Amino acid sequence: MVKPVQRLDELVDTEALSPGHSACAGCGAMIAVRQILMAAPHPLIVVNATGCVEVVSTQIPHTAWNIPYIHVAFENAAAVASGVEAALDVLEAKGLGRRHHILVLAGDGGTADIGLQALSGAFERGHRFVYVCYDNEAYMNTGIQRSSLTPLGAWSRTTPAGKLEEKKDLVAIATAHRIPYAATATIFFWKDLVNKVRKAFTFDGPSFIHVYAPCNRGWYFNPAETVRLSKLAVETRYFPLYEVERGVYRINYFVATPKPLEMFLKPQGRFQHLLKPENSHLMEALKQSVDRRWEELVVLSQRGKQAYAAMQG
Amino acid sequence: MQRLHAPVLLSGNDAVALAVKQSDVDVVAAYPITPQTTIVEKLSKYVADGELRARFISVESEHSALSACVGAAAAGARCFTATSSQGLALMHEVMYIAAGMRVPVVMAVANRTLSAPINIHCDHSDIMGSRDSGWVQIFCENVQEAYSRVIQAFRLAEDSRVQLPVAVNLDGFTLSHCYEAVQPLEDEDVRGYLPRRRRVVLDYESPVTMGGLSLPNTYFEIKLEQARALESSKHVFREVVKAYPGEKDGLDVVDVYNPGASVKAVCLGSTAGTLRHVAKTYGFDVGVVNVKLFRPFPREEVLAALSEAGLVAVFDRALSPGAAANPLTSDVKALLYDAGLRKPVWTVVYGLGGRDLTTAVVRKLLEELVEAAYAGRQEARTVYLREVAAW
Structure with a gap:
């Protein structure tokens, strides 16, 4: 068990990612990546799926990475990480190399859509790596098309009238593979995020962290609001912070009195149509979906408490 | 060794x-x-x-x-x-x-x-x-x-x-x-x-x-x-x-059988053995150019093997639908053209989906090829070896 980080200066002082990459101002994903890298143990290798983080940090002949980094394609980051993990395991045994910690970074499309098969395969095989999905809720790199993590009701360039389907439950999918650790996190709650990252790296097997990463270009909000939106997403119960350790659910930030969902939706262009009276049914559907998800989590975490108490005897 | x-x-x-x-x-x-x-x-x-x-x-x-x-x-x-x-x-x-x-x-x-x-x-x-x-x-x-x-x-x-x-x-x-x-x-x-x-x-x-x-x-x-x-x-x-510390005969980029023959059959893979066997058994004036290294295509070596031939037959075991030529034929033709060699090149499409290439079929074809070469026929042809062997 690693000691939880309480203060910023307890994080590693080396920056694995250099400033000067070409991400947009106010990019939530890059804030998340920076926090994750500050918390991750070294020696570390980063495996990245195609997407914004890859595009903004690796433009030949430059690189923003001060640590070994590999990108291969969109849908196969988990498979590539499987190969890296297996290779270093064998090479260390043969005296030809050494094992590194492995961090996989992929967006919502690269994780929940096109990369889901490779991820499921890697989870089932039990490779030791930490897989982070930075979720900005659409294909931002190609210009805001809907993914299976785009929320109900949200506008995107391929849901011009608002998405009619609910967001996939990624942590439940991950947990269904019986992996040792899965969690959600977001950038405002940096202590929660970095401690989850540190914890995730302690397990001898795959861990999964679903990080909420606001995108001002895709959601149409003021770039200065990135961190505040990540806070509001949690405080409205839209994106609950919880973890599932060996099947046991625990809510890490219990939102006893949620702020109105409108506070989270209003600053974002992609939800403007929901605020109109003629679309109240969509707004209602989104609210119900948020409430239902929270209630499910509460039940799961209560069961978790009982399970935990039973384990303690 | x-x-x-x-x-x-x-x-x-x-x-x-x-x-x-x-x-x-x-x-x-x-x-x-x-x-x-x-x-x-x-x-x-x-x-x-x-x-x-x-x-x-x-x-x-x-x-x-x-x-x-x-x-x-x-x-x-x-x-x-x-x-x-x-x-x-x-x-x-x-x-x-x-x-x-x-x-x-x-x-x-x-x-x-x-x-x-x-x-x-x-x-x-x-x-x-x-x-x-x-x-x-x-x-x-x-x-x-x-x-x-x-x-x-x-x-x-x-x-x-x-x-x-x-x-x-x-x-x-x-x-x-x-x-x-x-x-x-x-x-x-x-x-x-x-x-x-x-x-x-x-x-x-x-x-x-x-x-x-x-x-x-x-x-x-x-x-x-x-x-x-x-x-x-x-x-x-x-x-x-x-x-390589083992046997290396026939392992060059191209393996040529009967280099002086009038007809040259160009192929890939196991088919070379069948072609060589039939040519040898019946004494056909046919050489076999077995392309071992397909990419990079050994241009000089294939060209050298074909330069004296009166007729070239390229055995393609894949189609390139709608193309000017099937894959191996396309490489061979480009090669001959660049070298300024105008030769009749037949495309022999065979074995699609595992259809057997029997010695009887090969024998008939080689006869035809030699006949065409001796007659000095210049036209290019595409032949489909579709005969089904008895199961």
């Missing part, structure tokens, strides 16, 4: 697996598909029995098989995968990436046709779909060659002048499931032949970024450099064969 052991009876797939084991690979990532499957079954057993110190990754698709190999190779491992047909098609995307990232992956392809209609038997449609992927592509005539080529492939792929993935093609069933006497090398000879070479890998002490983004200002040069590496791998291939 020392012969410490008597030859052993092995199927093509067994021979490939043995070669991979002796090559001391670190990672095998694979997914089952007929007719490749028994290669990786055997490898998983070698690993389970402790005969091969490697990680066997049972991936959930061929796409992930090759992706895992790219990751493993980038991390410094010697790695192997095998596939066929639909599996190769699914790998298509990653094949280009493996070559572009210059990772020395070795893959056996037990050639099988592509759907639809679904069919598990041999032709070369699978690899022809990836012929521009930038891989070194070798075709084997028999089981012994499949064994030797796999070992050579590791040395070729890992050579610092090459650093490219290599595909070793063996005809599905005809070679993959056919048992022949194989003379394997001693383990120590293989180890000596395949030393571990230092190359740039993912390592915390000397970090590199692999698979970066290239814009129009850099992409062109990177791809040209890659293409040049593939071009020059022909010379390295020759060195690799020369240094």
Whole structure:
């Protein structure tokens, strides 16, 4: 068990990612990546799926990475990480190399859509790596098309009238593979995020962290609001912070009195149509979906408490 | 060459697996598909029995098989995968990436046709779909060659002048499931032949970024450099064969039988044996030009083999629908044109979906070819050898 980080200066002082990459101002994903890298143990290798983080940090002949980094394609980051993990395991045994910690970074499309098969395969095989999905809720790199993590009701360039389907439950999918650790996190709650990252790296097997990463270009909000939106997403119960350790659910930030969902939706262009009276049914559907998800989590975490108490005897 | 052991009876797939084991690979990532499957079954057993110190990754698709190999190779491992047909098609995307990232992956392809209609038997449609992927592509005539080529492939792929993935093609069933006497090398000879070479890998002490983004200002040069590496791998291939501690007769880039013949039959893979057998048995004035190294295409050597021929017949075991010529024919014709040689070139399409090429069919065709050559007929023809052998 690693000691939880309480203060910023307890994080590693080396920056694995250099400033000067070409991400947009106010990019939530890059804030998340920076926090994750500050918390991750070294020696570390980063495996990245195609997407914004890859595009903004690796433009030949430059690189923003001060640590070994590999990108291969969109849908196969988990498979590539499987190969890296297996290779270093064998090479260390043969005296030809050494094992590194492995961090996989992929967006919502690269994780929940096109990369889901490779991820499921890697989870089932039990490779030791930490897989982070930075979720900005659409294909931002190609210009805001809907993914299976785009929320109900949200506008995107391929849901011009608002998405009619609910967001996939990624942590439940991950947990269904019986992996040792899965969690959600977001950038405002940096202590929660970095401690989850540190914890995730302690397990001898795959861990999964679903990080909420606001995108001002895709959601149409003021770039200065990135961190505040990540806070509001949690405080409205839209994106609950919880973890599932060996099947046991625990809510890490219990939102006893949620702020109105409108506070989270209003600053974002992609939800403007929901605020109109003629679309109240969509707004209602989104609210119900948020409430239902929270209630499910509460039940799961209560069961978790009982399970935990039973384990303690 | 020392012969410490008597030859052993092995199927093509067994021979490939043995070669991979002796090559001391670190990672095998694979997914089952007929007719490749028994290669990786055997490898998983070698690993389970402790005969091969490697990680066997049972991936959930061929796409992930090759992706895992790219990751493993980038991390410094010697790695192997095998596939066929639909599996190769699914790998298509990653094949280009493996070559572009210059990772020395070795893959056996037990050639099988592509759907639809679904069919598990041999032709070369699978690899022809990836012929521009930038891989070194070798075709084997028999089981012994499949064994030797796999070992050579590791040395070729890992050579610092090459650093490219290599595909070793063996005809599905005809070679993959056919048992022949194989003379394997001693383990120590293989180890000596395949030393571990230092190359740039993912390592915390000397970090590199692999698979970066290239814009129009850099992409062109990177791809040209890659293409040049593939071009020059022909010379390295020759060195690799020369240094091979086993039998190397007939293992050059092109193997030519009856070089003075009036008719030249150009082909890939196991068909060379059938053509040679018929030409020899019936004393036809036909030479056989067996192209062993398909990519990079050995232009000088094929041209030299064809320059005196009165008629050339190219045996294509894949279609290129709507194209000016089928794949191998297209290469041969381009070559002759560039050399200013105007010759009648027949395309012989055969064996699609595993249709047998019988000696009777070949005999009839060779007769026709010789007759056309002697008559000085100049027209190009396309022949489809569709006769079905009795089951």
